[in-house]
Amino acid sequence: MNSIAFPAPVASVDADLRRRAAAVIPGGMYGHQAAKHLWPGAPQFIASGEGAVVRDVDGREYIDLLCSYGPIVLGHRHPEVEAAAREQAMLGDCFNLPGPRMVELAERLTGIVDYADWAMFQKNGTDATTLALTVARAHTGRKGVLMATGAYHGAAPWCTPIPLGTTPGARADLYNYRYNDIASVEAALAACGDDLAAIIVSPFRHDAGLPQELVEPEFARYLRALCDEKGAMLVLDEVRCGMRLGFGSSWAGIGVAPDLSAWSKALGNGHPIAALMGIDVLRPAIEKIFTTGSFWFSSVAMAASLATLDVMAREGSVARMHTLGQVLWDGLLAQAAKYGVDCSLTGHVTMPYLCFPGESDWAKTDVFAAACAKAGVFTHPRHNWFISAALSDAQMAQILEATGEGFAAVAAIGD
């Protein structure tokens, strides 16, 4: 493989912010938004965004194919969403008691998600997935939970991918299965015995850094039947896929309804909101547990979510994302063939994941993402991308020019 020349760091606002951050923020930056996870030379700080474009603190503009890791579905600062948020902000956000937006949002969501009889609100996806398991355990009086190996359900002690600082007890009642593998679910169930409270599953396997796997409908149906047989709760983690795969349950198309589902990201087009939704039978258990948060009842994000859902319903944003995603998907495959590059494109068209089979050092994905960034497109080298409905056809053409540069750069470094 030829050596790869990434741009040398230059004096910049970003570099200055990094220096200051290193002094007052552990590690300079933490979590999934630490720029070390992106391509070499990526910025650490973004100054603004509008529609499908984000601008870093040094003024470079990128068409956004990461969409804040999922929350942005309608584009940054969507006028109708921001107007609704501003209007609510003029009235206030965080009070002694909830406001009317909370009831309106619960009504709206239970109208959109066919199996949902109720909704409760939080702030982050982890809040919702964690609460889902609490509710399932409170309802069943059991402890065991089956979850897929490597699945990301958040960063709480029970599910963080790096358990340093947590106790083994936090995961004591978790049993792993492999996504789409019925035999492995049976083995996990055998280990769990008659203590099964819930099975948690994502709409498809979208683990970062690995080829993605769409759900096999028989697998989803098997999980549903198993939960019915055992009196356990089926929990669908919609945090990443929700309102992208479909406008409503991601598994509506295969006819499998969960008992509980955790949502966040796309619900508020960037405003902090998460939701747990579920079926009637769970109400008595929920009424007995205590769950809350200082900001869970804040009205601004709920107003933004109501507006986001209005726009999505009116404009058919999910269908638009599917169309745009298919254009990108087809374009990427055609470019890979044109440049003779062996690539793997997996996942859903609205959340594609591109990698280069056989590489263990991410060199090609880094080169690809760096070339895209140089050509003005923000992707991620080791995570699925996200389409937003804000992309114009002209921007999609620009994206394909940039990914063409990406494939050319990968072809140039050879094997």
Ligand SMILES: Cc1ncc(COP(=O)(O)O)c(C=O)c1O
């Ligand atoms: C499938 C899934 N579940 C849960 C989470 C956790 O959400 P949050 O980061 O908002 O806590 C994520 C976040 O990426 C996710 O993708």
